[in-house]
Amino acid sequence: MRIINIVNYKWRSLAMMLLLSIGLFGNAAQVLAHGDEDHGEAKPATATTTAGTVTRSVRLGDYEIMLKHAPLEPDAAAAGRLFITNFATNEAADNASPALEIESASGAVTQIAVEKMEAAGSYVARIPALTEGTYAIKTKLTYGGETDTATFSGVEIRYQEAAAAETSSSWTQTALMVLLFAVALGLFGGLAYFAVRVFKNKPLGDKTVSA
Numbered sequence: 001m002r003i004i005n006i007v008n009y010k011w012r013s014l015a016m017m018l019l020l021s022i023g024l025f026g027n028a029a030q031v032l033a034h035g036d037e038d039h040g041e042a043k044p045a046t047a048t049t050t051a052g053t054v055t056r057s058v059r060l061g062d063y064e065i066m067l068k069h070a071p072l073e074p075d076a077a078a079a080g081r082l083f084i085t086n087f088a089t090n091e092a093a094d095n096a097s098p099a100l101e102i103e104s105a106s107g108a109v110t111q112i113a114v115e116k117m118e119a120a121g122s123y124v125a126r127i128p129a130l131t132e133g134t135y136a137i138k139t140k141l142t143y144g145g146e147t148d149t150a151t152f153s154g155v156e157i158r159y160q161e162a163a164a165a166e167t168s169s170s171w172t173q174t175a176l177m178v179l180l181f182a183v184a185l186g187l188f189g190g191l192a193y194f195a196v197r198v199f200k201n202k203p204l205g206d207k208t209v210s211a
Contacts, residue, residue, distance in 0.1 A: 060141040060148040072157040074132040082123040092121030096143035
């Protein structure tokens with residue numbers, strides 16, 4: 001009878017640990033899956049360097065267009081750099097004509113002046129002063145009688161102090177997720193050890209079991 005009780009206790013403990021581990025991993029998966037994701041096949045890419053430069057790039061037909069600018073702040077004009085290259089060879093392209101515009105959440109559209117530079121495929125993009133908010137930059141490229149358009153969504157114009165605070169919060173969330181996975185992995189490790197002991201029928205904490 002003692003052996004049966006011990007085995008039943010082990011199996012109940014094993015089931016509880018398994019349910020707890022599944023719950024932790026399920027919650028972690030939901031956290032990682034959360035976010036505003038675009039699953040389009042040719043979605044534009046956006047990256048920010050440690051120096052704060054924002055780089056936006058997208059392929060339009062046989063070309064790649066890249067826009068670089070500093071973080072945008074309210075009521076302050078900004079100058080960015082626009083580069084057009086051949087997607088296959090990465091060579092500068094001068095046979096395509098670019099145009100940019102920025103659209104507010106309310107639908108108001110403002111043109112971004114694009115000025116040609118001496119270097120092939122290089123332009124200056126003059127972003128006008130706008131109010132704080134979330135915008136979309138539309139990139140148009142005309143070549144060979146055709147025009148392709150791509151949209152960079154989620155363009156933030158805000159004070160950099162607020163942006164820095166949000167970045168700090170994002171790092172905190174990342175640290176919490178790492179800790180959550182570490183705890184879950186520890187539980188799975190303990191679960192695996194416990195399962196081995198159960199299947200080998202070696203009672204934990206009892207050297208001798210008598211009926």
